[in-house]
Amino acid sequence: MATLSSSQPVYRSLQADPLGCTHLLIAQALSATDALTCAEQMVPLQARLSIWTLGGIAPPVPDVAVTGFADAASLLQALHGYLQAAPMGLRLYAIGAEPMLCRIAAQAAAFDLLPPALQLQQAGAARRRVYGLCCRQWTETTTAGRVTCGSCGSALDVRDHFSRRLAAYMGVLARSAHDGSDGRQMECSG
Amino acid sequence: MSASPSLNLHLEEVESLSGSIRRLRFVNAAAALLPAAAPGAHLTLRLPGARRMLQRSYSLIGPPGQRQWYDIAVKNDVRSRGGSAFLHAARPGLQLQASWPRSDFAPVATARKHLLIAGGVGLTPFLSYLQRFRATGQDYELHHCVRQSDVAAFGRWLDCDERVHLHCATPRASLELDGLLARQPLGTHLYVCGPDDLMADAVNAALGAGWPLRSIHSESFGAAAGDAFTVRLARSGEELRVAEHQSLLDCLEDSGRTPSSLCRGGVCGVCVTEVLDGEPEHRDHYLSEAERASGRRIMICVSRARSQRLVLDL
Numbered sequence: 001m002a003t004l005s006s007s008q009p010v011y012r013s014l015q016a017d018p019l020g021c022t023h024l025l026i027a028q029a030l031s032a033t034d035a036l037t038c039a040e041q042m043v044p045l046q047a048r049l050s051i052w053t054l055g056g057i058a059p060p061v062p063d064v065a066v067t068g069f070a071d072a073a074s075l076l077q078a079l080h081g082y083l084q085a086a087p088m089g090l091r092l093y094a095i096g097a098e099p100m101l102c103r104i105a106a107q108a109a110a111f112d113l114l115p116p117a118l119q120l121q122q123a124g125a126a127r128r129r130v131y132g133l134c135c136r137q138w139t140e141t142t143t144a145g146r147v148t149c150g151s152c153g154s155a156l157d158v159r160d161h162f163s164r165r166l167a168a169y170m171g172v173l174a175r176s177a178h179d180g181s182d183g184r185q186m187e188c189s190g
Numbered sequence: 191m192s193a194s195p196s197l198n199l200h201l202e203e204v205e206s207l208s209g210s211i212r213r214l215r216f217v218n219a220a221a222a223l224l225p226a227a228a229p230g231a232h233l234t235l236r237l238p239g240a241r242r243m244l245q246r247s248y249s250l251i252g253p254p255g256q257r258q259w260y261d262i263a264v265k266n267d268v269r270s271r272g273g274s275a276f277l278h279a280a281r282p283g284l285q286l287q288a289s290w291p292r293s294d295f296a297p298v299a300t301a302r303k304h305l306l307i308a309g310g311v312g313l314t315p316f317l318s319y320l321q322r323f324r325a326t327g328q329d330y331e332l333h334h335c336v337r338q339s340d341v342a343a344f345g346r347w348l349d350c351d352e353r354v355h356l357h358c359a360t361p362r363a364s365l366e367l368d369g370l371l372a373r374q375p376l377g378t379h380l381y382v383c384g385p386d387d388l389m390a391d392a393v394n395a396a397l398g399a400g401w402p403l404r405s406i407h408s409e410s411f412g413a414a415a416g417d418a419f420t421v422r423l424a425r426s427g428e429e430l431r432v433a434e435h436q437s438l439l440d441c442l443e444d445s446g447r448t449p450s451s452l453c454r455g456g457v458c459g460v461c462v463t464e465v466l467d468g469e470p471e472h473r474d475h476y477l478s479e480a481e482r483a484s485g486r487r488i489m490i491c492v493s494r495a496r497s498q499r500l501v502l503d504l
Contacts, residue, residue, distance in 0.1 A: 019397070019400055020400045021372070021399060021400035022400070083376055084375075084376075085375075086375070086376045087372060087373065087374065087375065087376065087399070087400075088371070088372075088374045088375070088376060088378055088396075088399060088400065088401045088402075088405065089372070089399050089400020089401065090376055090400070091400070111302065111376045111377045112300050112301060112302055112376065112377035112379075112405075113376055113377070114402075114404070116402065117402045
């Protein structure tokens with residue numbers, strides 16, 4: 001990210017935290033190279049590590065069981081149940097595209113699981129999750145700047161402000177070249 | 191002391207809670223409402239001592255936010271450095287000066303559960319917590335290590351609550367800290383207040399169970415005892431002897447100095463002082479790990495010296 005505001009999530013290369021007692025790694029759509037690099041970092045946690053994947057290559061950590069999920073919704077549902085039963089010594093690591101990381105971070109925050117007990121690393125193609133104030137729906141985008149709302153088709157300007165609660169960047173109706181109004185006050189067009 | 195405004199208090203009522211613990215109720219001497227206090231807040235009283243005015247901090251034990259009166263509970267410590275002995279002799283009608291209440295030990299609003307561990311009169315900051323938790327329906331669990339003779343003292347706050355667990359055995363065999371800390375659900379925050387050994391054991395058990403530091407909170411008042419040592423004040427060249435049951439801050443105040451201080455519990459950071467030589471024994475909750483490791487700064491209200499002599503930039 002070119003600019004960072006304090007609201008934005010912090011990404012860094014995952015590093016095994018030996019102070020934790022239970023460790024969960026969630027990997028989304030990893031390339032073989034990313035999977036290998038990730039596995040090298042997680043090897044020291046072997047006996048106390050679980051790995052969940054959503055597509056891509058699973059990090060090949062020896063003797064660690066891998067649970068695969070077919071879609072994001074089922075993974076997030078399972079994560080909610082896991083966090084409800086998890087002890088205080090949990091360390092959660094997530095690697096993948098930003099929209100998925102945002103949703104994992106939001107769920108973790110609801111359980112007061114915050115950095116450094118939560119580590120996030122971006123991997124794969126750059127994607128961003130945007131919350132459109134036009135119709136209050138989420139849109140995923142691969143582009144920077146102006147995007148089109150996936151629900152109502154409005155043009156949205158993506159602000160740097162990140163909402164941890166909504167797990168998304170704010171998308172406001174693009175300022176019209178004709179009326180000069182503030183997009184946040186415009187009515188939904190769809 | 192500090193730049194915080196002061197209050198003139200009137201001792202309205204005294205009640206014996208046990209053979210060694212009494213409750214004191216103060217009202218505003220100006221017959222006005224008092225400043226509201228957060229859960230876990232404390233009051234620093236200015237008390238007349240043998241050689242100087244003493245400053246002693248006591249947790250407020252009344253319902254958080256109410257402004258009619260302040261209640262504190264004080265144990266008559268046989269090793270009293272003057273504060274508890276004075277308050278155990280005090281009678282209604284006494285006028286005292288105090289700081290505004292200050293809270294450096296408030297419960298964390300985002301916690302999903304609060305785990306409270308108290309030793310003896312270290313229970314007092316949690317009495318206001320409990321009233322807040324019960325009013326708001328927050329999840330909590332309290333473990334109180336207490337002498338059998340003092341069990342009844344806090345009965346009105348603790349009775350008929352299945353989330354309160356008393357541990358009266360000595361040593362505290364019934365409180366198995368490792369297991370307790372290991373089974374706490376995600377989102378729990380630990381708060382511990384009491385004797386140094388209990389605080390150290392609880393914090394170490396939490397760290398051993400993988401708790402993040404941000405979820406561990408502790409408060410210690412007046413527990414600055416340890417081996418005696420010498421402090422040299424570099425600017426004047428004077429040397430003072432810090433006795434076993436005397437804090438560094440008390441020693442400096444006894445010598446007529448007025449170093450900046452506020453919470454007197456190793457929390458607020460106001461009394462931080464530069465160390466020029468010697469090895470500090472850090473007991474505060476303010477300095478970072480890097481600052482502790484450097485040994486160049488010390489919180490004089492609670493910390494002591496590992497070396498025989500400490501040279502301070504005073």
